[in-house]
Amino acid sequence: MSLARFSINQMTVKQLSMPELVEACRELGVPGVGLWREPVQSYGVEATAKLVRDAGLAVTTLCRGGFFTAIDPDERARALDDNRAAIDEAATLGTDTLVLVSGGLPAGSKDLHGARERIADALAELGPYAAERGVRLAIEPLHPMYASDRCVVSTLAQALDLAERFPADQVGVTVDTYHIWWDDTAPAQIARAGASGRIHTFQLADWTTPLPEGVLNGRGQIGDGSIDMREWRSHVEAAGYDGPIEVELFNDALWARDGREVLAETVERFLEHAG
Amino acid sequence: MSLARFSINQMTVKQLSMPELVEACRELGVPGVGLWREPVQSYGVEATAKLVRDAGLAVTTLCRGGFFTAIDPDERARALDDNRAAIDEAATLGTDTLVLVSGGLPAGSKDLHGARERIADALAELGPYAAERGVRLAIEPLHPMYASDRCVVSTLAQALDLAERFPADQVGVTVDTYHIWWDDTAPAQIARAGASGRIHTFQLADWTTPLPEGVLNGRGQIGDGSIDMREWRSHVEAAGYDGPIEVELFNDALWARDGREVLAETVERFLEHAG
Numbered sequence: 001m002s003l004a005r006f007s008i009n010q011m012t013v014k015q016l017s018m019p020e021l022v023e024a025c026r027e028l029g030v031p032g033v034g035l036w037r038e039p040v041q042s043y044g045v046e047a048t049a050k051l052v053r054d055a056g057l058a059v060t061t062l063c064r065g066g067f068f069t070a071i072d073p074d075e076r077a078r079a080l081d082d083n084r085a086a087i088d089e090a091a092t093l094g095t096d097t098l099v100l101v102s103g104g105l106p107a108g109s110k111d112l113h114g115a116r117e118r119i120a121d122a123l124a125e126l127g128p129y130a131a132e133r134g135v136r137l138a139i140e141p142l143h144p145m146y147a148s149d150r151c152v153v154s155t156l157a158q159a160l161d162l163a164e165r166f167p168a169d170q171v172g173v174t175v176d177t178y179h180i181w182w183d184d185t186a187p188a189q190i191a192r193a194g195a196s197g198r199i200h201t202f203q204l205a206d207w208t209t210p211l212p213e214g215v216l217n218g219r220g221q222i223g224d225g226s227i228d229m230r231e232w233r234s235h236v237e238a239a240g241y242d243g244p245i246e247v248e249l250f251n252d253a254l255w256a257r258d259g260r261e262v263l264a265e266t267v268e269r270f271l272e273h274a275g
Numbered sequence: 276m277s278l279a280r281f282s283i284n285q286m287t288v289k290q291l292s293m294p295e296l297v298e299a300c301r302e303l304g305v306p307g308v309g310l311w312r313e314p315v316q317s318y319g320v321e322a323t324a325k326l327v328r329d330a331g332l333a334v335t336t337l338c339r340g341g342f343f344t345a346i347d348p349d350e351r352a353r354a355l356d357d358n359r360a361a362i363d364e365a366a367t368l369g370t371d372t373l374v375l376v377s378g379g380l381p382a383g384s385k386d387l388h389g390a391r392e393r394i395a396d397a398l399a400e401l402g403p404y405a406a407e408r409g410v411r412l413a414i415e416p417l418h419p420m421y422a423s424d425r426c427v428v429s430t431l432a433q434a435l436d437l438a439e440r441f442p443a444d445q446v447g448v449t450v451d452t453y454h455i456w457w458d459d460t461a462p463a464q465i466a467r468a469g470a471s472g473r474i475h476t477f478q479l480a481d482w483t484t485p486l487p488e489g490v491l492n493g494r495g496q497i498g499d500g501s502i503d504m505r506e507w508r509s510h511v512e513a514a515g516y517d518g519p520i521e522v523e524l525f526n527d528a529l530w531a532r533d534g535r536e537v538l539a540e541t542v543e544r545f546l547e548h549a550g
Contacts (some may be wrong), residue, residue: 110503112459145420147457148501151482182422182429184387209424213488219425225422228385 007032009248016259068122069103128171138200140174156189172198178205194239224267229274282307284523291534342439343397344378346406402445413475431464446472455481504549
């Protein structure tokens with residue numbers, strides 16, 4: 001058991017400033033971080049890149065691009081511009097993976113298929129731009145409870161149906177236990193993703209209930225919920241994935257605590273349940 | 276457009292007493308009701324059967340049996356006894372369909388596969404008992420957001436994998452738009468279910484956000500959300516289903532209103548969006 005493949009997603013301990021996060025990682029021997037655009041922009045993209053590079057920290061992912069489902073042409077153009085900026089930021093930070101939350105149904109629309117096709121259109125525009133900068137787009141299927149308002153891509157199978165229209169060095173998938181744990185077809189889809197080199201990142205969060213209002217900030221600490229982390233780790237490893245394992249929690253109770261303490265606890269839980 | 280196939284699930288207007296419900300159905304020309312065990316038991320099973328029979332109302336379903344996933348033998352025996360009672364009640368009420376909510380993970384368990392196998396064990400016990408009484412068990416796949424605490428059967432494919440181990444006059448499925456609308460494989464699974472005569476009931480509820488805490492009582496009024504009701508109706512009809520179409524909403528805002536007004540609104544919405 002080791003921390004060699006552990007990465008902490010910044011959102012898990014968002015109460016820490018960028019320097020506090022980097023310092024806490026150094027103290028605890030955490031080798032990688034997944035970063036988010038907003039705190040990176042606040043601290044400065046170049047300044048963040050220098051900070052993590054000087055600390056010897058790997059940036060395992062940048063979260064997030066996406067939101068490709070608008071119908072309005074101006075809105076679509078703005079989304080593409082924003083995603084090109086996200087790709088540039090990823091390249092500057094030295095990560096090869098931009099996580100995509102693809103977007104929900106536009107107001108008044110009931111057309112899931114059409115929304116998924118607009119995602120494909122955006123990937124066709126952005127894939128080559130990303131690959132030229134050494135960045136891969138990682139479609140994240142989100143739990144079906146987010147299908148209307150955040151992401152019409154609800155399963156690994158749907159994500160791969162989209163990704164496989166493009167080269168694997170342009171578009172792959174994010175495998176996040178929180179979103180797929182209920183799906184008995186997900187292990188086969190992980191094998192499918194691995195076979196074409198499309199598992200671009202592997203993230204952990206546990207499933208706990210009751211879900212909070214809005215269902216956004218109830219991702220459970222590793223070990224607190226219903227998900228067998230070792231089983232999912234074994235699935236991605238059997239599919240050939242040997243990259244970072246990122247813990248990404250959105251949880252009001254964890255955010256209310258001391259960030260260093262939460263990070264230390266997350267390291268312990270990772271070693272106990274997924275190490 | 277007609278109400279000939281419309282049925283109101285009692286839970287939608289649970290503020291109405293049994294006689295009020297029956298009277299409101301008569302006034303509005305509603306030909307069918309889906310009943311729940313608790314209010315039926317409160318009013319009396321025989322008394323309810325007589326009330327609805329005298330009013331010429333069809334009982335389209337009884338909700339609900341299930342909760343088959345316990346590991347403890349005593350708890351399992353109690354669940355089987357309770358389900359035999361539910362089957363008896365369905366037969367007395369004159370409905371051929373008992374809807375099953377199959378149960379979540381037992382406390383501390385992370386074994387979805389094992390829980391699904393215990394559901395199969397229970398169906399093997401109950402299927403013949405039900406068929407002898409003219410009652411079919413209708414496994415309801417619940418939205419994946421209920422997988423840990425209410426139902427480990429999250430998709431129509433999983434429900435059919437279970438149902439097809441038994442004769443169709445014993446075990447079929449419930450097709451409920453609320454639970455499956457996000458699933459692009461559901462239309463093919465509806466065709467699969469129809470081909471073996473296993474669509475035992477078809478229920479409507481709309482998907483609205485934000486979801487409330489606990490995610491139980493946010494099922495939207497028809498037309499208020501993201502689901503194309505006519506599209507799903509056309510899928511079940513293409514699969515050969517010509518039975519009742521039941522509207523089943525759990526919604527705190529609807530429950531706070533006058534029950535007859537809500538029933539009248541539901542009739543209008545059904546005709547507008549699914550009739």
